[in-house]
Amino acid sequence: xxxxxxxxxxxxxxxxxxxxxxxxxxxxxxxxxxxxxxxxxxxxxxxxxxxxxxxxxxxxxxxxxxxxxxxxxxxxxxxxxxxxxxxxxxxxxxxxxxxxxxxxxxxxxxxxxxxxxxxxxxxxxxxxxxxxxxxxxxxxxxxxxxxxxxxxxxxxxxxxxxxxxxxxxxxxxxxxxxxxxxxxxxxxxxxxxxxxxxxxxxxxx
Ligand SMILES: *[C@@H]1O[C@H](CO)[C@@H](O)[C@H](O)[C@H]1NC(C)=O
Ligand SMILES: *[C@@H]1O[C@H](CO)[C@@H](O)[C@H](O)[C@H]1NC(C)=O
Numbered sequence: 001x002x003x004x005x006x007x008x009x010x011x012x013x014x015x016x017x018x019x020x021x022x023x024x025x026x027x028x029x030x031x032x033x034x035x036x037x038x039x040x041x042x043x044x045x046x047x048x049x050x051x052x053x054x055x056x057x058x059x060x061x062x063x064x065x066x067x068x069x070x071x072x073x074x075x076x077x078x079x080x081x082x083x084x085x086x087x088x089x090x091x092x093x094x095x096x097x098x099x100x101x102x103x104x105x106x107x108x109x110x111x112x113x114x115x116x117x118x119x120x121x122x123x124x125x126x127x128x129x130x131x132x133x134x135x136x137x138x139x140x141x142x143x144x145x146x147x148x149x150x151x152x153x154x155x156x157x158x159x160x161x162x163x164x165x166x167x168x169x170x171x172x173x174x175x176x177x178x179x180x181x182x183x184x185x186x187x188x189x190x191x192x193x194x195x196x197x198x199x200x201x202x203x204x205x
Contacts, residue, residue, distance in 0.1 A: 035048075066087050066095065101165075108157050112153055113150050
């Protein structure tokens with residue numbers, strides 16, 4: 001009785017409280033400054049400028065290449081809840097299935113064409129063939145990939161709703177981290193020979 005009575009009083013309070021907590025976890029934490037400057041040093045316009053992508057577009061990579069601009073590369077992003085990545089896809093290359101645990105990804109295809117897809121929590125696959133100029137949103141925390149099926153390179157940039165979105169590569173997180181062969185064989189309903197074969201394949205360029 002007592003518990004139910006207390007529950008009746010507190011439940012209406014608890015729901016908004018949980019919603020607030022949920023909202024707070026939905027993005028990077030807010031800062032109480034305009035920006036986060038390096039300790040004990042004053043900043044000028046250069047602090048807010050990133051030049052690390054100069055020339056990158058002129059280099060044609062041999063395999064899929066992601067160049068990230070997160071708070072690691074560009075400290076001024078700290079506290080601003082945003083980051084970028086530049087993607088270069090040679091003909092036939094893929095960005096293998098992966099997850100960004102801390103942010104949605106908003107991709108803009110600058111040139112070429114891409115097949116993109118993500119899988120939601122009901123295991124429904126959503127795919128699209130993008131042409132240059134198209135944009136695609138990968139919802140936060142869901143497995144997604146990109147594939148350039150054409151014989152010409154493709155280039156895309158993505159914005160992320162976090163200064164440090166994080167990347168969990170599905171193949172490497174599972175097969176390149178030392179999880180026991182027996183466990184993986186059972187998980188994938190196969191044998192340890194196949195698990196070893198996948199492992200060694202992933203280590204090739
Ligand atoms: C920053 O300045 C404070 C006060 O002037 C000083 O105590 C502290 O050691 C400085 N920290 C660094 C990393 O220089
Ligand atoms: C801006 O700050 C950087 C690093 O503190 C310094 O090297 C540079 O000379 C400054 N630029 C100007 C125009 O003051």
